[in-house]
Amino acid sequence: xxxxxxxxxxxxxxxxxxxxxxxxxxxxxxxxxxxxxxxxxxxxxxxxxxxxxxxxxxxxxxxxxxxxxxxxxxxxxxxxxxxxxxxxxxxxxxxxxxxxxxxxxxxxxxxxxxxxxxxxxxxxxxxxxxxxxxxxxxxxxxxxxxxxxxxxxxxxxxxxxxxxxxxxxx
Numbered sequence: 001x002x003x004x005x006x007x008x009x010x011x012x013x014x015x016x017x018x019x020x021x022x023x024x025x026x027x028x029x030x031x032x033x034x035x036x037x038x039x040x041x042x043x044x045x046x047x048x049x050x051x052x053x054x055x056x057x058x059x060x061x062x063x064x065x066x067x068x069x070x071x072x073x074x075x076x077x078x079x080x081x082x083x084x085x086x087x088x089x090x091x092x093x094x095x096x097x098x099x100x101x102x103x104x105x106x107x108x109x110x111x112x113x114x115x116x117x118x119x120x121x122x123x124x125x126x127x128x129x130x131x132x133x134x135x136x137x138x139x140x141x142x143x144x145x146x147x148x149x150x151x152x153x154x155x156x157x158x159x160x161x162x163x164x165x166x167x168x169x170x
Contacts, residue, residue, distance in 0.1 A: 021113050032106070044079075044082055049072075076132060114146055
């Protein structure tokens with residue numbers, strides 16, 4: 001698919017049919033995340049794929065927003081392996097994990113897989129429930145799967161501000 005079409009047509013799916021993502025498509029999605037740039041190429045991301053009934057039940061207990069997706073990716077990062085910016089008030093962990101997740105979401109759309117970025121959950125509680133290493137922090141959950149018939153973007157999906165409202169030249 002043409003990149004501009006992927007970007008324009010991708011939406012946050014909120015009605016999945018429950019099917020798991022096929023292995024080949026999932027591999028392409030994960031590969032896009034692996035290729036994403038990170039500060040100093042630290043590649044601090046960890047991606048956990050959840051498809052088991054037990055794992056999905058843990059996701060359901062953590063958030064009302066799985067929307068029946070058959071596959072959920074947990075995108076985390078190693079908070080002990082990040083670049084600290086000058087001034088020491090920020091690190092690269094959150095933004096690097098966000099870049100990885102964005103690459104994965106766009107790759108999913110390109111592969112015909114629907115997705116939804118989830119942040120309605122307690123990351124610390126979920127990390128503990130999933131037994132993630134203490135040095136890892138969850139950025140987001142990513143529903144992955146296939147939209148139910150009749151699902152589609154929100155009514156305001158194509159409503160975007162003009163560039164003049166969001167871009168300033170200094």
